[in-house]
Amino acid sequence: MIKYALRCDQAHDWEAWFDSISGYETQVGRGLVECPLCGSKAVEKAPMAPAVWSSKSDRPAPPASVDTPVPLANGPDPLSLPEPVKAFFQGWKEHIEQNYDYVGDAFAKEVRAMHEGDSEERLVYGQATAKEAKELIEDGISVAPLPALATPKPVRGYH
Incomplete structure (x- = not known):
């Protein structure tokens, strides 16, 4: 990555x-x-400035294994965020609603079909397990997590 x-x-x-x-x-x-x-x-x-560490202890920890549970969203209560931040995520959410198709749990299947030419390419969002996302990336299919505040539909693990 x-x-x-x-x-x-x-x-x-x-x-x-x-x-x-x-x-x-x-x-x-x-x-x-x-x-x-x-x-x-x-x-x-x-x-972009390169990441430079003065010692091993300054380096960030390596990413967790795909089998390790990782919180999907943390931090301050979204209602306590500054207004410009809330507006940014609201605009992102509206853009997704207007321009992307929601495919739910079929996300991995849909993007793989588009990548392989079995389905017409379009912008989609939905859910995938960590294992599915890892397999997509390993196969050269670009995917990225969507922040909870920018997600138009409820996503497993977000409250």
Whole structure:
């Protein structure tokens, strides 16, 4: 996995994870990467500082195994977030509702069918197990978790 700092033609900045360098390039080339604030597909990598650690103890812990339970959402109560943050997630949620098809638990099956050419490509969201997500990524299919505050439909594990 690789994380890029991205910027759209409207000067909005955000970060996104991709399965590989070629995964990023493929998604941008197919118009699948878009600004979460304005929806622009004119996206490019933004300058990014490398992660440098002065000692082993400064390094972040490695990611947990896909079999290890991990909280899907934590942090402050969403109602206590600053208004600009709530507005950002509300805009993201509305963008997803208007532009993506909800496929529920069939997410892994749907994106695999699109990747293999058995189904027409379209923007979708839904649920997948950690094992399903790992298998999709290993097969070169780019997927990413959707923050709970930006999820239009209820997702297992979110309250």
